[in-house]
Amino acid sequence: MRAFGFLSFGHYGGSPAQGGLSARQMLHDAIDIGVGAEEIGVNNASFRVHHFARQAASPMPLLSAVAARTQRIEVGTGVIDMRYENPLYLAEEAAALDLIADGRVALGISRGAPEAAERGWESFGYTGSTDPRGADIARAKFDVFLKAIQGEPMTRAAAQPYMSDAAPHAPLAIEPQSAELIRHIWWGAGSRATAEWTGQLGLNMMSSTLLTEATGAAFGDLQAEQIDAFRTAFREAGHTHAPRVSVSRSVFPIVTAQDRMLFGARPGEGSDQIGIIDGTRSTFGRTYAGEPDQLIEELKADAAVQSADTLMLTIPSQAGVELNLQILESFARHVAPALGWKPNTEGPVQGDPVS
Template sequence: MKKIGFLSFGHWSPAAGSQTRSAADALLQSIDLAVAAEELGADGAYFRVHHFARQLASPFPLLAAVGARTSRIEIGTAVVDMRYENPLYMAEDAGAADLISGGRLQLGLSRGSPEQVIDGWRHFGYAPAQGETDADMARRHAEVFLEVIRDQGFAQPNPRPMFPNPPGLLRLEPRSEGLRDRIWWGAATNATAEWAARLGMNLQSSTLKFDESGKPFHIQQAEQIQAYRDAWTAAGHQRLPRVSVSRSIFALMDDRDRAYFGRNRQSSDQFGAIEPGQQAVFGRSYAAEPDVLVEELAKDEAIQAADTLLLTVPNQLGVDYNVHVIEAILTHVAPALGWR
């Protein structure tokens, strides 16, 4: 059995052919897709966060709205760029969204990807400390966030408060029980995967990672997952960790599918620079008839190693088409692989 969800970047554009023409469309259609995915039996509705772009940005209003409209499906991010975040304010938002959803929040964090503007986080009021990189700053913000969502209080109460305080140091409110175990880190390297394991975060691995060996993407990703699990065991955590991978997978069921994605039949890994001086490997897309997909996905070592698969969806093709994409995988591919 494997949990299967969708991952939306929430692109919107007024270009011809787009079914998602405004920010309002992107948000409202994201809610509708999550509701429909739950009805199909999917396990998760996840959203990517990008700033200064025509994509989904502030995640917590959307997550709260999805949580209020659904009852079972996991709701999450993959990922929130921690270079831009105030960890304490984020802890309050996350606690509220988790309580609204009844404890279904799966919050993915990361350093983030190259952005639309130069040092965009500076516009949000953040800058690396002396000797830090922006990636160091993101991990520092994440560590603060993990600390303040624990049960322990840390703030000295005012001796003359407006309202009565409970005894002892005060914590942030609202706090949601169990949220600390549902924080994930999106790792692009083996080292950051091991760091996430030591801190007790679950692992999210995307459709790209930094190239560390020249091997095919799915093998490098499987090795990253194993390094993460080894580090988790060495850290002595008591619970089992979760691991998700993302993939672009399209079952070619009809002429629409073949028109949109038939050209991806021969897709392969790509190696290239995602930022100056850093080689990355981008995983292939999968597009084929269901029986061929079953054979190809069975050979993907990282998918086999993960407990959760996130299907990236082309959200600008509209809710109805994306429901079709998800349903095809759940109905015609997942059962043959033993995932359902």
């Protein structure tokens, strides 16, 4: 494990008297957790994106705020739901963010998970999907996004361009451009087929928090097979740069009496779960909670954690800044070094070489 980060769902709502958060407090907490995580040496600060729900939804202002207050930690998403996005506007925002962050972006994108709204992307103006899950428009818009961030022309100049040095009717690309942005794009893959497609495109891969298959094999073993499929497809497509792969886990080191009270073993959390999502039988990963020595052995036995270069810890964002930084610091101090991690002192890690 060369890097670890955190993934926050950004929940808010509920009664303030019972610990509920306002949207404002959630966002400020997220920024403070990102800043504190960098001080610990954590490599990545990422946030989920969900619409029509009391969760983080518009990531660019939040990521820009974290980037502006930090110098080394990556800022990212897990994941942006492409069904809801204008691909050209997202290309502008992503390039601007990458420039603000000096290349510290790890932008996870995918078709998106099930949402609170029924076909909510249509309310955003994106109609025409014949797939009940909207995967067709997500892939089509992502293709436009990739072309845009790589400087391909998206339109032509006017006959008399206003405030522009472009020649009349000359091809125009999206501005700004960030030359290395394409290397900072991750696709969230929940199946082997999607993992292979991601590898063929030469992107980085975020292996999903669930897999749309249930063979009886352990979640980590299924995920490791998915990672192998990604790397094989990447290599066979002829890409020569080094790709990145991340997996997500809920990991709670128990080092104090308070930790034991909050994160002690609960029925069902210590094993993988099988469920139905989008009409597909799927496997969900287990929660890891225990003393550091126990966690080290369990994570060493998790094939996907060992195969990926980056481990993302899903954190209980509603629990506040202090507790979340305590979880990250406990993992950084007592668990991560035994898995091969060193504190981040220079910036984003590089991917594994193609072999």
